Amino acid sequence: MKKITVALAGNPNCGKTTLFNNLTGMRHHVGNWPGKTVTVEKKEGRIVYEDTTLEIVDLPGTYSLSGRSLEEEIAVGYLLNEKPDVVVNIADAAHLERNLYVTLQLIELGVPLVLALNMNRYADAEGVVIDIRQLSQMLGIPVVQIEAIDETGKDDLIKAILSRPAPSEKITRYDHELEEHIREVTAVTGSRWSAIQALIHGSEIPEVERIRGHLAGIYGVQPGEAFADQRYGFIAGILNESVDHMTAGGKNQSERIDKVVTSKRFGFPIFLAVMYLIFQIVFTVGAPIMDLIDEGFGLLSGFASAGLADIAAPDWVLSLICDGIIGGVGSVVIFLPNIFLLFLLLSILEDSGYLARVAVIMDRVMHRLGLHGKSFIPMILGFGCSVPAIMAARTLETKRERFLTILITPFMSCGARLPVYLLLVGIFFAGWSQGLVMFSLYLLGILVALLSGILLGKTLFKGESSAFVLEMPPYRLPTVKGVLIHAGERSWEFLRKAGVIIFPAVLLMWLLASLPFGVEYASSESLIGIAGSTIAPIFAPLGFGFAEAAVAILMGLLAKEVVVGAFGTLYGVGEEGLANVMMNVFTPLSAYSFMVFILLYMPCLAAMFTIRQETRSWKMTGLAAFGMCAVAWIVSFIVYQGGVLLGFA
Amino acid sequence: MQNASVRLCDIPTGRSASVLGFIDGINFGFQSRLLELGLTRGCLVRVTGLAPLGDPMMISVRGCQLALRKKDAADICVAAV
Numbered sequence: 001m002k003k004i005t006v007a008l009a010g011n012p013n014c015g016k017t018t019l020f021n022n023l024t025g026m027r028h029h030v031g032n033w034p035g036k037t038v039t040v041e042k043k044e045g046r047i048v049y050e051d052t053t054l055e056i057v058d059l060p061g062t063y064s065l066s067g068r069s070l071e072e073e074i075a076v077g078y079l080l081n082e083k084p085d086v087v088v089n090i091a092d093a094a095h096l097e098r099n100l101y102v103t104l105q106l107i108e109l110g111v112p113l114v115l116a117l118n119m120n121r122y123a124d125a126e127g128v129v130i131d132i133r134q135l136s137q138m139l140g141i142p143v144v145q146i147e148a149i150d151e152t153g154k155d156d157l158i159k160a161i162l163s164r165p166a167p168s169e170k171i172t173r174y175d176h177e178l179e180e181h182i183r184e185v186t187a188v189t190g191s192r193w194s195a196i197q198a199l200i201h202g203s204e205i206p207e208v209e210r211i212r213g214h215l216a217g218i219y220g221v222q223p224g225e226a227f228a229d230q231r232y233g234f235i236a237g238i239l240n241e242s243v244d245h246m247t248a249g250g251k252n253q254s255e256r257i258d259k260v261v262t263s264k265r266f267g268f269p270i271f272l273a274v275m276y277l278i279f280q281i282v283f284t285v286g287a288p289i290m291d292l293i294d295e296g297f298g299l300l301s302g303f304a305s306a307g308l309a310d311i312a313a314p315d316w317v318l319s320l321i322c323d324g325i326i327g328g329v330g331s332v333v334i335f336l337p338n339i340f341l342l343f344l345l346l347s348i349l350e351d352s353g354y355l356a357r358v359a360v361i362m363d364r365v366m367h368r369l370g371l372h373g374k375s376f377i378p379m380i381l382g383f384g385c386s387v388p389a390i391m392a393a394r395t396l397e398t399k400r401e402r403f404l405t406i407l408i409t410p411f412m413s414c415g416a417r418l419p420v421y422l423l424l425v426g427i428f429f430a431g432w433s434q435g436l437v438m439f440s441l442y443l444l445g446i447l448v449a450l451l452s453g454i455l456l457g458k459t460l461f462k463g464e465s466s467a468f469v470l471e472m473p474p475y476r477l478p479t480v481k482g483v484l485i486h487a488g489e490r491s492w493e494f495l496r497k498a499g500v501i502i503f504p505a506v507l508l509m510w511l512l513a514s515l516p517f518g519v520e521y522a523s524s525e526s527l528i529g530i531a532g533s534t535i536a537p538i539f540a541p542l543g544f545g546f547a548e549a550a551v552a553i554l555m556g557l558l559a560k561e562v563v564v565g566a567f568g569t570l571y572g573v574g575e576e577g578l579a580n581v582m583m584n585v586f587t588p589l590s591a592y593s594f595m596v597f598i599l600l601y602m603p604c605l606a607a608m609f610t611i612r613q614e615t616r617s618w619k620m621t622g623l624a625a626f627g628m629c630a631v632a633w634i635v636s637f638i639v640y641q642g643g644v645l646l647g648f649a
Numbered sequence: 650m651q652n653a654s655v656r657l658c659d660i661p662t663g664r665s666a667s668v669l670g671f672i673d674g675i676n677f678g679f680q681s682r683l684l685e686l687g688l689t690r691g692c693l694v695r696v697t698g699l700a701p702l703g704d705p706m707m708i709s710v711r712g713c714q715l716a717l718r719k720k721d722a723a724d725i726c727v728a729a730v
Contacts, residue, residue, distance in 0.1 A: 063685045068681065101687070201681075222677075258707065262700055267701030268701055360705055367704075467676060469683065469717045472715065472716055
């Protein structure tokens with residue numbers, strides 16, 4: 001059995017990941033590119049074709065191979081160091097001009113290349129006719145037409161890969177002046193590629209800098225501009241020979257849609273309607289499935305305790321399995337339907353091209369706050385679950401903006417906080433004010449997130465928000481398969497990450513709630529109960545300075561939905577009896593203050609773990625943990641003391 | 650080098666302009682990104698619209714739609730056509 005490695009490269013939005021998913025199906029795994037300060041997703045998979053195994057690696061989407069952004073650095077680093085046997089460059093046939101820029105760079109890099117033209121049906125619809133043979137001849141590489149979303153051209157592509165093409169000889173020739181100096185610099189740097197990179201981006205070698213100055217004098221612009229000019233000139237020449245454009249230019253369909261979707265009059269109403277619809281669907285469709293899962297875990301727990309009682313297992317084993325493991329894992333799994341639905345809908349938004357418009361619509365507001373329009377996307381995801389939301393900050397280009405976004409995203413009210421609100425709002429507020437109280441909490445989360453963003457941006461993360469250039473991909477109808485794979489993958493990642501951290505944490509919490517030996521689970525004599533009464537005075541100025549609230553807050557570190565269960569356990573009552581108890585210990589004001597605290601304090605361990613993973617920094621993780629607790633305390637203090645002053649107590 | 654000319658941010662929606670170059674002192678990374686996206690000299694750019702709050706602006710370049718802030722578009726010198 002032969003084995004070859006194949007790397008997929010190309011622009012963002014060219015259908016690269018769709019092709020990857022289609023080729024490898026579910027036989028792939030998602031990992032991370034190693035050795036970086038922040039995480040970029042790495043996808044690898046394999047297919048077997050006749051007697052050959054193809055190991056496929058999905059490189060990050062890039063507009064260029066200059067190595068300036070993290071994604072480009074990773075892509076170039078992989079191509080130069082790992083030397084894949086074949087590189088497949090996926091290009092959007094409807095936007096060939098821009099897409100060929102990377103193709104020229106790949107040829108310049110000297111990798112064995114196949115060009116796969118994708119989205120040909122959109123090119124057809126726009127009247128673009130591409131002469132494949134001519135294009136192939138001019139680029140000196142095999143060119144195949146595919147549709148990444150179905151089977152079209154898949155065989156041709158694999159055959160082209162298996163033909164193991166040699167690196168193209170049709171390397172871009174620049175004008176005499178540039179070529180002469182490329183030769184000169186190549187003698188210093190060792191390769192044509194590195195010489196061109198040095199001439200474009202500058203270098204520490206004085207000789208290269210001298211030549212750059214000389215070129216700038218001749219062209220009247222930076223050398224980089226001269227290279228880009230000539231590359232696009234070369235592309236124009238290729239397109240002239242190999243592409244026939246039949247329709248006269250004019251507004252395309254996406255532009256027509258944008259005339260409405262990003263218009264002054266409808267832009268925000270449509271955005272709000274879409275958001276509202278998403279939350280409606282997530283909560284109404286998700287609720288019955290959640291109930292089923294809840295019942296399932298209840299049954300499981302019942303079976304387990306009955307089974308354990310039959311074999312006369314000691315009480316602590318019973319408690320470990322029922323309270324600890326089944327209860328703890330159940331509290332995470334129960335959110336899976338919500339999270340899957342949310343991801344499904346967000347994938348549809350993303351694949352359709354609408355999410356890029358959201359970033360554009362919101363940029364003005366975000367920019368005022370020193371953030372980036374793209375930061376808004378993780379914040380929206382944060383309404384579902386902070387874990388994937390924090391991961392979504394990967395799309396931000398600078399480290400400053402990534403870290404800022406990661407730190408403020410957990411303030412968005414995630415699904416796990418909802419059970420706490422549902423319990424307390426149901427008890428202390430009636431009628432129309434219920435919705436208002438709920439809404440105020442969500443709004444408070446957004447406000448605190450934005451204010452923290454401003455504060456952090458002015459202190460720890462000084463700097464301008466980076467220039468905003470965002471491609472607005474054409475509107476496309478998402479495919480069922482693509483959306484399902486996307487949502488499935490993210491849900492699985494949530495589950496896996498949550499599992500990795502939740503399971504040991506559950507055991508630890510259970511242990512703290514069960515020790516010293518013989519105490520009732522999570523009672524005031526247990527370690528956690530003692531810890532609760534010790535820290536309870538801290539919460540007195542917030543209106544809930546009693547041990548049970550403190551224990552619930554501690555347990556909430558595990559996962560915020562555990563808070564409700566903790567009250568149940570602590571007071572030894574079921575959900576029904578809880579209302580009476582709550583009435584005795586909380587007032588409407590202190591209940592509200594408590595909800596504010598739950599909203600804002602340190603997120604669950606799974607989210608903290610993700611912050612650590614994504615920032616690779618304990619300092620950032622510590623800052624998030626401490627900062628959020630401090631913010632929660634301060635805001636709750638203001639709410640409670642302010643409420644007392646206003647006579648709400 | 651082109652500090653006196655019309656900037657891309659001055660072009661009204663629906664109108665086109667051709668790129669002349671960039672202002673001195675433009676952020677190097679930003680300029681490189683614009684060049685890679687095809688905003689080279691002589692390239693035709695059409696302003697397709699503004700975001701609801703008036704910023705960023707949306708442009709069409711080499712068949713692709715891009716959004717950029719007016720503040721950043723002020724770094725691009727153009728000639729209205």
